[in-house]
Amino acid sequence: MLAGNEKKYVLDCLDTNWISSRGAYIEKFETAFAKFCGVKHAVSCTNGTTALHLALVALNVGPGDEVIVPTLTFVATANAVRYCGARPVFVDAEPRTWNMDPALVEAKITPRTKGIIVVHLYGHPVDMDRIMEIARRHGLFVLEDAAEAHGAVYKGQVVGSIGDVGTFSFFGNKVLSTGEGGMVVTNDEQLAQTVQVLKEQGMDQNRRYWYPVIGYNYRMTNIAAAIGLAQVEKAQWHIQRRLEIAAWYREQLEPIPGLMMQVEEEWARHVYQFFTVVLGQDIPVSREQIIAHLLEHGIEGRPVVYPMHTLPPYADPALDGEFPVAGMIASRGINLPTWAGLTRADARRVCGALLEAIGTATLFDPPSNSVAIDSTVGTS
Numbered sequence: 001m002l003a004g005n006e007k008k009y010v011l012d013c014l015d016t017n018w019i020s021s022r023g024a025y026i027e028k029f030e031t032a033f034a035k036f037c038g039v040k041h042a043v044s045c046t047n048g049t050t051a052l053h054l055a056l057v058a059l060n061v062g063p064g065d066e067v068i069v070p071t072l073t074f075v076a077t078a079n080a081v082r083y084c085g086a087r088p089v090f091v092d093a094e095p096r097t098w099n100m101d102p103a104l105v106e107a108k109i110t111p112r113t114k115g116i117i118v119v120h121l122y123g124h125p126v127d128m129d130r131i132m133e134i135a136r137r138h139g140l141f142v143l144e145d146a147a148e149a150h151g152a153v154y155k156g157q158v159v160g161s162i163g164d165v166g167t168f169s170f171f172g173n174k175v176l177s178t179g180e181g182g183m184v185v186t187n188d189e190q191l192a193q194t195v196q197v198l199k200e201q202g203m204d205q206n207r208r209y210w211y212p213v214i215g216y217n218y219r220m221t222n223i224a225a226a227i228g229l230a231q232v233e234k235a236q237w238h239i240q241r242r243l244e245i246a247a248w249y250r251e252q253l254e255p256i257p258g259l260m261m262q263v264e265e266e267w268a269r270h271v272y273q274f275f276t277v278v279l280g281q282d283i284p285v286s287r288e289q290i291i292a293h294l295l296e297h298g299i300e301g302r303p304v305v306y307p308m309h310t311l312p313p314y315a316d317p318a319l320d321g322e323f324p325v326a327g328m329i330a331s332r333g334i335n336l337p338t339w340a341g342l343t344r345a346d347a348r349r350v351c352g353a354l355l356e357a358i359g360t361a362t363l364f365d366p367p368s369n370s371v372a373i374d375s376t377v378g379t380s
């Protein structure tokens, strides 16, 4: 949601002709975002997928390597591993936070394993102490895919700052957005420099048009960075809005038997990129029927993503049955409308329609106007 200086800063770009990937807002946004995450370095790029790709290339992930990845994630996490010629090795979710289960990670480590990507799903932090301990013991890197978790906190530390490197997305439905955009954050100066070089075609920073390595053009524009700066300035407002919306949903949905939600661990600050409900086995209505019912009331409820191990590029029949928790969440989960502009009345309408669909007594106002799932239309 655009609620601050976005327009002012974008107009400044237009008025001064600084619309491409040079300009003052790039560095301002990077500096502000690094401070927001509590890290030394932040390097902007075109989106959350290229942020993952840059980080993995900078960590020397290549053909023959394996990288441990949660199966319950957005497809970009797995694809970025494949872009490097490496193989993602999937791990099931745990039933409380729905994040990758740390207890299942060690069994997936082989001599080829290079690192672990954790995903702070929907904005709930992963139990990082357990992951870091395993990674250190086996000499693996830890990449935090924090695309859904801007400003989420694990035991006092902002996510993205805990592993060796963190990546963010600023797509339209994320906690903070630049339209399209991404960021790589790290305390490792060498890694930050490598990412900087890679995103600029691999050009030697001291010798123009000299390319010692193969790089990419993954540069963010000054206009996107201008929007990003305005978003970071209001980050705490964006997060507070989502916490308020989640509290409304919880107040109305937690008492309903058979509905499951992510548990907020006491060591975590969740930032709710999505508020999601999972239908228990005892709810007699199918997820598809519920989504259709919501839609009749002008409410977009989205199915949770398919787990990676079920998608054609990654499917492996040998692994069938290995991911029961992710399978259950993915097949019975619905993302409810979650964006910073949602009102209490919207939340009541969503809950009213949801409860009507599952056949629970309707204690709520009848749904009326349309409630969009986020500030964009037709997104993944």
Ligand SMILES: *Cc1c(COP(=O)(O)O)cnc(C)c1O
Residues within 6 Å of the ligand: 047, 048, 049, 050, 073, 074, 076, 077, 119, 145, 147, 148, 168, 169, 170, 171, 180, 181, 182
């Ligand atoms: C959104 C998302 C990405 C990709 O970000 P884009 O900016 O859309 O490329 C990567 N990982 C996760 C977990 C995401 O939710």
